[in-house]
Amino acid sequence: MAKADKKVRIFSALEVANICGVVNQTAINWIKNGYLKAFTTPGGQYRVYSEDLVEFLSSRGMRMPEELQRILEEQAAIDTIAIVDDDRELNDLLSQYLSKEYPNYTIYQAFDGFEAGKMIAEHKPGIIILDIDLPGVNGHKLCRSIKEDAALNNPIVVSVSGLDDPEEAAQMLRDGAxxxxxxxxxxxxxxxxxxxxVQKRSR
Structure with missing residues (x-):
């Protein structure tokens, strides 16, 4: 499988200002006031990790700039797979199969919607195999929340269901799968x- 190298972006205060459409001093004030997490270079310049900029924007209800979204998608590493299915036998079978197919990938498993939400937020998998009929939070709601959370870097979601229902499939695609x-x-x-x-995503 194609593998994207993880490229963690670090921005200067000026780059933050340009991305967010504000003047440089505003970005510096965000940092000085402790609103935006940053570190200082040996030369005294502020630097901001992309994930800290995302957290800052999300916590303040600010719109995610298209340029930042594009950068996040480029830096996302597709080397983790999350399997979300309450059928433990199938979940374990998929985990064993995918571990053999992709030995360099990390495989995570969750067996209900709540557990999946926590696991996905923590590990930010690049690929999610998502059952629709889940206890806790169903696959439709979970898929929408995954795709709406910019901090997750827009993972690839493959939805699966025991019902071969064209309308169910269409709805999942509308939900972002x-x-x-x-x-x-x-x-x-x-x-x-x-x-x-993955190949489509890496083009």
């Missing part, structure tokens, strides 16, 4: 779908 696959899953077709989605 990148693809839909009905159960029982054909594992070779699943990996083929994932690889096609």
């Amino acid at each position: 990148d693809a839909f696959m009905a159960k029982p899953l054909e594992l070779d077709k699943l990996t083929e779908m994932i690889e096609n989605l």
Whole structure:
């Protein structure tokens, strides 16, 4: 599978100002007042990690600039997969299969919507295999929240369901899923779908 190298972006105060559409002094004031987390170079210049800028914007309800969103998508590393399914047997089977197919990838598992939300926020997986019918928070709601959270870097979401229902599939795509696959899953077709989605993303 294609693998994107993780490129963590660090911005100067001026770059923060340009991205956010404010003057340089405003960005410096955000930093000096402790609103925006930053560190100082040996030369005394402020530097801001992209994830800290995202957290600052999100916490203040500010719009995510398109340029920053593009940068976040470019720096996202697709080397982690999250499997979210309450069918433990299937979840474990997928974990074992994907671990063999992609030995350099980290695989995470969650078995309900609440657990998935915490795990995804903590680990920010690049690919999420998401069952629709989940206890806790259903797949539709979870998919929307994943795609709306800019800090997650827009992961690839493959939704799966025991119902081969065209309307269910269409709704998941409207909720932001990148693809839909009905159960029982054909594992070779699943990996083929994932690889096609990763290749599209890396172009």
